[in-house]
Amino acid sequence: MPELPEVETTINGLRILKNKKVIKVKVYTKKLRYNIPDYIHKTITGQRIKEINRIAKYILIKFKNNITIIIHLGMSGRLKILKKNFIKEKHDHLMLYFRDNYVLALNDTRKFSFVDVVETENICNKKYISSLGxxxxxxxxxxxxxxxxxxxxxxxxxxxxxxxxxxxxxxxxxxxxxxxxxxxxxxxxxxxxxxxxxxxxxxxxxxxxxxxxxxxxxxxxxxxxxxxxxxxxxxxxxxxxxxxxxxxxxxxxxxxxxxxxxxxxxxxxxxxxxx
DNA sequence: CACTCTCCCTGAAAGC
DNA sequence: TGCTTTCAGGGAGAGT
Missing domain, CATH: 1.10.8.50 (Helicase, Ruva Protein; domain 3)
Known part of the structure; x- marks a missing residue:
């Protein structure tokens, strides 16, 4: 599903989360393409989103504490924004709960997506980023x-x-x-x-x-x-x-x-x- | 190094 | 109808 236009559309939709504070992180499936790092909880809980953008098909959610969550959606991944009375669906693997009742969910049937957590200034040290054309x-x-x-x-x-x-x-x-x-x-x-x-x-x-x-x-x-x-x-x-x-x-x-x-x-x- | 192929995973659709 | 096979929008890693 996600090529550049879908990723671009996704980040445009995510921008309503700008400045919102994460109050809880829930990992329902740790093992996607790579394991979701355990430290995702302590690095972003309590933090506010500073900006959201992309490099190629990689979604970058940058937090004010200099941490960036990098998400690649693989073949079947998508990000959903849910409101208060949401129902967790099959294949929802990661959820970020925000103040004001917003929830961001990563849903991916085939689990080819991945989530990485890096210091913002080190994004380009990631080989999958630095090797991009x-x-x-x-x-x-x-x-x-x-x-x-x-x-x-x-x-x-x-x-x-x-x-x-x-x-x-x-x-x-x-x-x-x-x-x-x-x-x-x-x-x-x-x-x-x-x-x-x-x-x-x-x-x-x-x-x-x-x-x-x-x-x-x-x-x-x-x-x-x-x-x-x-x-x-x-x-x-x-x-x-x-x-x-x-x-x-x-x-x-x-x-x-x-x-x-x-x-x-x-x-x-x-x-x-x-x- | 450059190129090619398989595999990761699940489910919808096609084939039988 | 129901069981089996094929195929799917991505990309790493192994093999040649």
């Missing part, structure tokens, strides 16, 4: 940068887009959507991409991700209540999940690349070498 929405993302990373690569562009060490934030759905928008075949190898194509990919990254964020943002009720709905962007998918459907008489197909599904329209998305 440039954020997909950063204006530092340039064709020169991408070219430098991929001009010798024999990996297909679809997989390159999923590589968080190159561009951070794109996931499996938006990778297909971005390449369709750029009219580039997901099979094209990194070293075969032309400068124009790299520029086009960057444009499509911004366009698709921003549009996705806009659609989530337009359904405020969805994320304010954190009811698990995906927002409205699904109906905007052009190719993802649409194998067998047609775009102006050209068929969309599904292939498997590196164990992940890719959807594309071969007639519209050309490989440079096949022309």
């Amino acid at each position: 440039i954020d997909a929405l950063s204006n530092k993302l340039s064709a020169d940068y991408i070219y430098g990373k991929i001009h010798k690569s024999v990996v297909p562009i679809k997989q390159i887009l999923l590589n968080q060490h190159i561009v951070a934030g794109i996931g499996n759905i938006y990778a297909s959507e971005i390449l369709f928008d750029a009219k580039i075949s997901p099979l094209t190898l990194g070293r075969d991409l032309l400068a124009d194509q790299i520029n086009q990919i960057i444009k499509s990254i911004k366009k698709i991700l921003k549009k996705a964020i806009r659609y989530k943002g337009s359904s405020i009720r969805d994320y304010r209540s954190f009811d698990g709905t995906l927002g409205n962007f699904q109906s905007n998918f052009k190719v993802y999940g649409k194998a067998g459907k047609k775009i102006s008489s050209y068929e969309i197909i599904k292939i498997i690349q590196y164990g992940r599904t890719t959807y594309f329209c071969p007639k519209i998305q050309k490989e440079q070498n096949s022309n």
Whole structure:
């Protein structure tokens, strides 16, 4: 579920917790992808949230005592904000109770999410943070940068887009959507991409991700209540999940690349070498 | 080093 | 209908 637009939408929803004080921390499932550190209790109980932001798909909840909770949502994780008379649901693994009856719950069916607790100034010492490439929405993302990373690569562009060490934030759905928008075949190898194509990919990254964020943002009720709905962007998918459907008489197909599904329209998305 | 594959986990959907 | 198999939006770590 959570790629960059979902994470962005989530942190926008979480901002109502700014300045609120944690009065209790409950860990219902310690072992997620990694164990939730035991010291989460004493490091944030009684503390107020200073700010909430993200690095790529990592959510950072920063407290005023210089502690940051880092949350990665994995495949199926989501954060819910609950009010006083909430009911704990299946797969709620961590709950932060705030003054004023707010509760923040991490719910994750598949337990691929993780929660880390670090001193704020040491966030970048975490290997999973420091090894990230440039954020997909950063204006530092340039064709020169991408070219430098991929001009010798024999990996297909679809997989390159999923590589968080190159561009951070794109996931499996938006990778297909971005390449369709750029009219580039997901099979094209990194070293075969032309400068124009790299520029086009960057444009499509911004366009698709921003549009996705806009659609989530337009359904405020969805994320304010954190009811698990995906927002409205699904109906905007052009190719993802649409194998067998047609775009102006050209068929969309599904292939498997590196164990992940890719959807594309071969007639519209050309490989440079096949022309 | 660069690339590829498996695995972590649960449940919905597809297959039989 | 009910049982079995496949697959899912992420990413680390092992293997080649």
